[in-house]
Amino acid sequence: MLKASLRRLAEAGPKLTIHNNPYRAQKQWPPDFSKLHPKHQFRFERKYRRRSKLKWARPRWVKGVKLAAWGSSLSVLVYGVLFLDWDNMDGSDVKPFAEVRGWLRNQLSSIWTTSPSTQAPHRVSSPEEPSRDSTQTA
Structure with missing residues (x-):
């Protein structure tokens, strides 16, 4: 298995260039705008604008x-x-x-203090009234 992979690495073919590439382009780029219909010119311009906006965004x-x-x-x-x-x-x-x-x-100035109008009134519990804090067991 090692021999096969070494052989494949050694047999690397020539680098593909534009002249020896077996996969030819279907259309010539950039197209000749003088030969295109105005509708197709507009389509290419719109496509180019969109792609350039995406690239430079x-x-x-x-x-x-x-x-x-x-x-x-x-x-x-x-x-x-x-x-x-x-x-x-x-x-x-x-x-x-x-x-x-x-x-x-x-x-x-009143961040750390409260005005007298907003303070809660203090209730003084009377001796007859049981305080709310005490727990009564009945």
Whole structure:
């Protein structure tokens, strides 16, 4: 068995080129567009466009560029609304985003605390009333 496989490796035929290839192409490529009907020309163009789009498509790159564009736009918007000093832009004393900044400041300052209106009222149990935590056996 080893001899047979070595013999097959040694008897490798000549490399196939365009001139000695036994499997000829059925159609000439690229076709001569001057001899084609306009309908067939359009079909070839459409096929070529589709194949070139598939070949040159870079979905990860496009997604990364979109995310970078959205991120930079959002960061500029947040900076403009929350941090940019609008006082001396046009000489007026109007602060266009003062309400938004105040609301956000209140929200951020109350993250770790609760306001008195949202706190649950503390119940003091009276001595006559049994507490709910105690377990009674009857």
